[in-house]
Amino acid sequence: MTADDLSIEYRSATASSRHVAVNGVTLQLRAGQVLGIIGESGSGKSTLAMALAGLADVRPVDEGAPQICGGSLTVLGTPMRRLGKKARRVLTLRVGYLPQDAAQRLNPGLTVAENVAEPIFLRDRRFDQNEAGKLVATLIDAVHLPLSALGLMTYELSSGQLQRVALARSLILDPELLVADEPIRGVDILVRHHVLNVIPELQAARGFSAVVVSSDLSVVQDVAQRIAVLQDGVIIGLGTLDELVTAPEHPYLKGLSRALASERQPREDEAR
């Protein structure tokens, strides 16, 4: 994935007002790498995530949908500006997208297995049922849910279990890129790390590239090799965690550096 001076805006229905949510972002993600994107609420993280998932610049233009208004974005070798309908469909099948509200988007009228399998049958109605069942069971196991969960309805699951079902669904087509927006938002605090650990485990086993978005540094710091920090749509820091917090100049990065130092201090004291 390569973003070069990428800008993304939202326009009102009459196009009389526009809001630039991502402003001149330049980023690269190599195959098999994990990139973290952090920033405060409203900094443009979700907008960027949507664009990476192939959901920006969709024609005809919908009010409230993000539009690429400057620069370029290439995802899995596909230039995203003015992408045709068919090419976009092909691209989105290669990208696993876990939106912020992924767990709520699961269909309450379907079982866990049916929810996870749905993208397979949306792609190919005639796909072999047994084969789909095997793929679903493999993923349910990979996200550390018991196979007994397959027949349950979504309302029978906890927040952490639901999020793992949503993650399994986003990976069922074996994507080359996973875009996970706030992967543990809404998940019970006690089980957050269980859900979060699943992403690097699966990434290592399956080899996809991933972009993990969060307002919380602790969510991305152990998963991502590189982290981009967004503020008001602009990248104010990009590098490894150590690079970001060593001699930071920007006030937001200084804050991150202090927070990280105070988080690390008790651990070091305990180790003594």
Ligand SMILES: Nc1ncnc2c1ncn2[C@@H]1O[C@H](COP(=O)(O)OP(=O)(O)OP(=O)(O)O)[C@@H](O)[C@H]1O
């Ligand atoms: N559909 C929309 N129409 C108009 N403006 C929007 C729309 N969606 C987002 N915005 C604006 O774009 C900016 C970036 O929003 P975005 O959701 O990408 O930020 P974020 O960093 O993901 O925030 P959060 O962590 O709260 O989800 C914000 O100023 C937001 O108000």
